[in-house]
Amino acid sequence: MDRHPRRWDFALAPPHSAPGVVSMVGYRGLHVPESLHRGLPSSSLTFIVALDEGVEAADTGEALAKARPNPLVLGGLHLRAGHIRQRTGQAGVQIAVHPLASRALFGTPSAELDVSDYDGTGLLGRRALELHERLTGVDGWREAFALVRAYLVERYGDRGGAGPRPEVAHAWHLLQRGRGRASVDSLARTVGLSPRHLGTLFRREVGRSPKTVATLMRFEHATTRIAHDVRLRGRTDLALVAADTGYSDQAHLSHEFVRFAGVPPRTWPAEEFRNIQDGGHALSAD
Numbered sequence: 438m439d440r441h442p443r444r445w446d447f448a449l450a451p452p453h454s455a456p457g458v459v460s461m462v463g464y465r466g467l468h469v470p471e472s473l474h475r476g477l478p479s480s481s482l483t484f485i486v487a488l489d490e491g492v493e494a495a496d497t498g499e500a501l502a503k504a505r506p507n508p509l510v511l512g513g514l515h516l517r518a519g520h521i522r523q524r525t526g527q528a529g530v531q532i533a534v535h536p537l538a539s540r541a542l543f544g545t546p547s548a549e550l551d552v553s554d555y556d557g558t559g560l561l562g563r564r565a566l567e568l569h570e571r572l573t574g575v576d577g578w579r580e581a582f583a584l585v586r587a588y589l590v591e592r593y594g595d596r597g598g599a600g601p602r603p604e605v606a607h608a609w610h611l612l613q614r615g616r617g618r619a620s621v622d623s624l625a626r627t628v629g630l631s632p633r634h635l636g637t638l639f640r641r642e643v644g645r646s647p648k649t650v651a652t653l654m655r656f657e658h659a660t661t662r663i664a665h666d667v668r669l670r671g672r673t674d675l676a677l678v679a680a681d682t683g684y685s686d687q688a689h690l691s692h693e694f695v696r697f698a699g700v701p702p703r704t705w706p707a708e709e710f711r712n713i714q715d716g717g718h719a720l721s722a723d
Contacts, residue, residue, distance in 0.1 A: 444469045445715040448578040455589035457538025463578040464717065465528040473498065474712070475705065476519035477660060478697045480613070480653045481533035482547055484557070485510035486565070486585060488528040488572050494521045496553040504555075508569040511543070511557030513550030514645050514653065518699050530572065530585050536643045537601045537609060541593050546601070548644030564588065601642045604628040608635060608647060617654030618683045621647045656697050658682045659690060660705075664718035667706045675702055 450461035459481045465488075476483065476494065485492055491506030501520045512519070514536060539547035543560060550560075558566060568588045575581045600606065608624045624647060625632040636646050643650065659682040666673035679690035694702040706713060 442468050443715050444711050445717055447716045450578075450582040450586075454582060455586045456593040457535050457542050458589065459533040459535055461530060461532045461582060461585065462717075463528075463530050463581055466523060466525045469523050469525045469527070471522065471524045473501070473708075474521040474523045475698055475700070475708070476521050477656075477705075478515050478517065478653055479533070479657045480514070480536070480650060482514070482536055482539060482550065483510060483512045484532040484534050486530050486532075486569050486572055488530070488575070488581065489526060492521065492527070492529065492555065494519050494555040496520070507556045507558070509557040509561050509565050510555045511550060511561060512555060513547050513552045514643060514650070515552040516645075516649070516653075517697060519555065530581055532585065532589075537606055538593075541600060542589060543592070546642050546644075548640065548642055550644070552644075564592075602638060604630055604635065605638050605642050608639070609650070612647065612651055612654060616658045616683065617651035619651065621651075652693065653697075655683050656693055659684070659694070659702075660698075661718070663702065663706055664709075664713050667710065667713050668716075668718070673706065678702075 444467055446465040446467055448463040450463070454461045487506070487508045491508040492510050493501065493504045493506050494510060495501040495504040496519065498520050501522060504522070534542065536547040539545060539550065543550070545560070565588070568584060571584055572581055575584065607628045611619050611624055611627060621632050621635065625635045628635065630638070639645065639647050639650065645653070659678055662678045662682060663673045666678070675690060676687045679687045682690075684690040684693070691702055694700070694705070698705050700708070709718065712718065
C-alpha cells in the first residue's frame with residue numbers, strides 16, 4: 438500500500454485551448470489536509486471557475502480566516518503571493534490568461550482588474566455563474582475543458598477581439614521571448630517609443646511597468662526551474678537557478694523570492710513538495 442497517496446489529481450488542457458489562454462489546468466483535491474497554499478505572482482492573469490462551492494482566498498493570511506468561497510476568481514498582475522485554503526474535495530479549472538487578452542475576454546484592460554479582491558462574479562456576471570453551475574455536474578476533465586473553452590470563445594467573439602496597441606504587444610512579445618531579460622531602453626527603441634511613453638502605455642494596459650513585468654517573467658521562470666528540479670531530484674541548486682534565469686547571484690534570487698512569495702526560495706518547495714510531486718507545478722505552459 439502506498440504510504441503517501443496522491444493528494445491531487447491534475448489535468449492539462451491541450452495547448453491553445455481558447456483565445457488568450459496561456460494554460461488551462463483542472464485540479465481536484467484527493468487527500469489534502471487543510472493547509473495554506475501560496476498563489477505565486479506570475480506574468481499571467483488568474484481566472485478560476487470552481488467545480489465546488491468555490492475558492493477560499495485572500496490577500497493575507499489574516500484575511501484568509503474570514504474568506505468565503507468564491508465560485509469565480511479573477512485577478513490582475515499581483516506582486517505578492519495570494520493565500521489560498523487547500524482542502525480535500527476542492528476542485529476547479531484554473532486558467533492562466535494573457536494580460537493583453539483581458540480587453541477581448543473581460544471587456545476591460547488587465548490594469549483595471551483587482552489584485553487583492555478574489556471575487557470575480559461582479560465583473561464576469563451571469564454567464565460565468567451559469568458556467569460554474571454547469572461545471573459542478575461534469576463527468577470528466579475533457580467535458581469541463583470544453584465548457585470553459587466554449588465560454589471563452591463566446592466572450593472573445595462578443596468583443597470583436599479587442600486588443601492593446603501594437604507597440605505594447607510587440608514589447609511584451611520581446612520581453613517574453615527573453616524571459617524578462619531585455620532592458621526597457623532596448624524595448625522602447627525596438628518598438629519606436631521613448632522609455633517613458635512605453636512605461637505609460639504598459640501601466641495603462643496591464644497596470645505594471647515594463648520593468649516590473651520583466652521581473653515577474655524572470656521570477657516565474659525561476660519558480661518553474663525550481664519545481665522541475667525538485668520533482669526530478671528532490672532538491673535544487675539555487676546558485677545555478679539564479680545564473681540560468683537572469684539573476685545577478687543567489688542572494689538576488691532570494692531577495693526577489695521573498696518579495697514575491699513571502700518566503701525564501703528553500704521554504705517554498707518544502708511547503709509545496711507534495712503538490713510539486715503530484716505534478717501541479719509542471720502543468721503551466723511555457
